[in-house]
Amino acid sequence: MDPLVAARDRPADADGVRLRERVLALVGGATLEVSARDHAADGVCRDLLAQGTLVYITHAPNDTTPGMVAAAVRLRRAGLTPVPHVAARAIASYTRLNDYLARAAGEAGVARILLVAGDADQPAGPYRSSLELLETGLLHKHAIREVGFAGYPEGHPRIAAPALAAALAAKLALCRRAGLAPFVMTQFCLEAAPIATWIAQARTAGIDCPIHVGLAGPTAIASLAKFAVRCGIGRSIGALVRGQTSVARLVTEAGPEPIIRALAGVPDLPIAGLHLFTFGGLARVAGWLGALQRRDFTLCPDGDSFRVD
DSSP states (O other), rough: OOOOHHHHSSSSTTTSHHHHHHHHHHHTEEEEEEEEEEEEEHHHHHHHSTTOEEEEEEOOOOHHHHHHHHHHHHHHHHTTTEEEEEEGGGOOHHHHHHHHHHHHHHHHHHOOEEEEOOOOOOOSSSOHHHHHOOOOOOOHHOOOOEEEEEOOOOOOOOOHHHHHHHHHHHHHHHHTTOOOOOEEEEEEOSSSHHHHHHHHHHHHOOSSSOEEEEEEOSHHHHHHHHHHHHHHTTGGGGTTTOOOOOHHHHHHHHHHHHHHHHHTTTTTSSEEHHHHHOOOOOOHHHHHHHHOOOOOOOOEETOOOEEEE
């Protein structure tokens, strides 16, 4: 049965977990991401988020590994925990990878990374996939202990589902042989059903590592639609307009509140935490998350969302 349907049919307190507390459990350890080129990001995160919050650093096509390390150092000094992306196709050589990881670990105390293939059609060096980076053994050498990989609830625009599943299984197996702790970070999605279905299927397929669910933080509708199409999640783009009762809100922004509430209604859904994509609106998303973590929100009486106060 669809886990969201099952949750709606279950008495409100059947599992002894109040919905509000489940929302808090999901957002309490939520993470977000910043650009390596945003030199004000450390100050924004320091002022709006709890100390120690995990902050991911995206590896955009024009970013350099020294710039990534510098961003990680700034975040660490601000009391946050930096988690840089390592994009395989952006790494020019084994030597560059070795230097990047050595500096990230040594200068910024990095012990957790998100390993991705990267968006470039042609790799800058010998690595085309995150699996190939993993096979170098350099993560273990530089005391990287936690390694994340991408998951795709709505599929990948260029890779078939069986190939994605096989690659993820291979990466998780290699992590465990190397003594690394793997986790999965999903691509953002605009409705809850594909997320819940994908998690259930992943567990059935033997993917038993922690799964962190990616969501778009409060974002302008136009920007969100642009990123949704770019990331290949157009199938759920209709969720941007369904249920919007305010024309002014539809024109301005959409937030993940309905998705979080729907996921919170399934207390046995194995979600390790939430990750918020900021799409250039770091201060808006960080402020929203900080308010949630302070419990400054109210469940809406219609049962479909909540309001951040």
